[in-house]
Amino acid sequence: MSADTHGHGDAPSHGTRRTYLTGFALAVVLTAIPFWLVAGGALGNAQTTALVIMALAFVQVVVHMIYFLHMNARSENGWNMMALIFTLVMVAIGLIGSLWVMHHMNLNMMPGMRSGDAGGM
Amino acid sequence: MSNAPTMTDAGEPVFYLADEHDHEAGGSTMLGFWIYLMSDCLIFAMLFACYGVFGGSYAGGPRGSDIFELPTVAINTSMLLISSVTYGFAMLAMDEDRKQATLVWLAITGLFGMAFVGFELSEFAHLFAIGATPQRSAFLSSFFALVSTHGLHVSIGILWLVTLMVQVGRFGLTTANKRRLMCLSLFWHFLDVIWIGVFTFVYLLGILR
Numbered sequence A: 001m002s003a004d005t006h007g008h009g010d011a012p013s014h015g016t017r018r019t020y021l022t023g024f025a026l027a028v029v030l031t032a033i034p035f036w037l038v039a040g041g042a043l044g045n046a047q048t049t050a051l052v053i054m055a056l057a058f059v060q061v062v063v064h065m066i067y068f069l070h071m072n073a074r075s076e077n078g079w080n081m082m083a084l085i086f087t088l089v090m091v092a093i094g095l096i097g098s099l100w101v102m103h104h105m106n107l108n109m110m111p112g113m114r115s116g117d118a119g120g121m
Numbered sequence B: 001m002s003n004a005p006t007m008t009d010a011g012e013p014v015f016y017l018a019d020e021h022d023h024e025a026g027g028s029t030m031l032g033f034w035i036y037l038m039s040d041c042l043i044f045a046m047l048f049a050c051y052g053v054f055g056g057s058y059a060g061g062p063r064g065s066d067i068f069e070l071p072t073v074a075i076n077t078s079m080l081l082i083s084s085v086t087y088g089f090a091m092l093a094m095d096e097d098r099k100q101a102t103l104v105w106l107a108i109t110g111l112f113g114m115a116f117v118g119f120e121l122s123e124f125a126h127l128f129a130i131g132a133t134p135q136r137s138a139f140l141s142s143f144f145a146l147v148s149t150h151g152l153h154v155s156i157g158i159l160w161l162v163t164l165m166v167q168v169g170r171f172g173l174t175t176a177n178k179r180r181l182m183c184l185s186l187f188w189h190f191l192d193v194i195w196i197g198v199f200t201f202v203y204l205l206g207i208l209r
Helices: A002-006 A017-040 A046-067 A075-107 B029-054 B070-095 B099-129 B138-171 B175-208
Strands: none
Touching: A017 A046, A017 B070, A017 B175, A046 B175, A075 B029, B029 B138, B029 B175, B070 B099, B070 B175, B099 B138, B099 B175, B138 B175
């Protein structure tokens, strides 16, 4: 492959036609299943459906990372992966922290002031 | 270079490089661009957090299940997914130094991107028409903030893509243009990854809620 002739050892590879098509096929399946689950209500229970589609979304993100963004532990001497891991930690702190804090704040509001009450959560 | 400090003739340790070795032009661009993408990822994470907090605050207005239409979202999702693959094919053509094929695949990618933005704008127009504006409730504010930030990214990506098509058309697949195309490739695939979060957490879970 011409991707190997870049010389610089950490030049990003672009995959091959086959890896793109494999990634595409996986992505289509991982997209179609959640849409089908929500449209048809095949699992019946909304809670179970929610958990399943979140799990599928996570898998699809990993598929995209590997097949489209060509993530691996070696690109740029591992600094790409380091930046990604650092970002994931920051994202986790931000997301979980926000949701946690705001959830407790809602719980401690006076009755009738909860943000969800008006809409009937 | 070794980790042990080198010594001067007088025997004192030297902790810096006397001569910085040469870097090829643009050699650090890909890492720098990746770090930009990671910071962009944080922006989206916080918008998702906002949506997670306000997503249930309807203020008596429409709920997600009232206003989201599954077919529209499915079409949007497939547009973006197909454009990701066609961009991949553009990169493969670029690797093989086939200028025309690269341009054709880039044009196809741009068309799918424009279709995505078009469908999203028509969805927004429909929402505005039925009174589901960002001012209506915290749920809609956070919804529009998140989804339109993504749409804005895609729009700017299309602008960038057209710019690069002109560049490649005029100057060919030069080293600089290849580097730029690789940056846009990361950007484009990254937006598709963000969209996975949007269609799952905003649309699908919104319809279930």
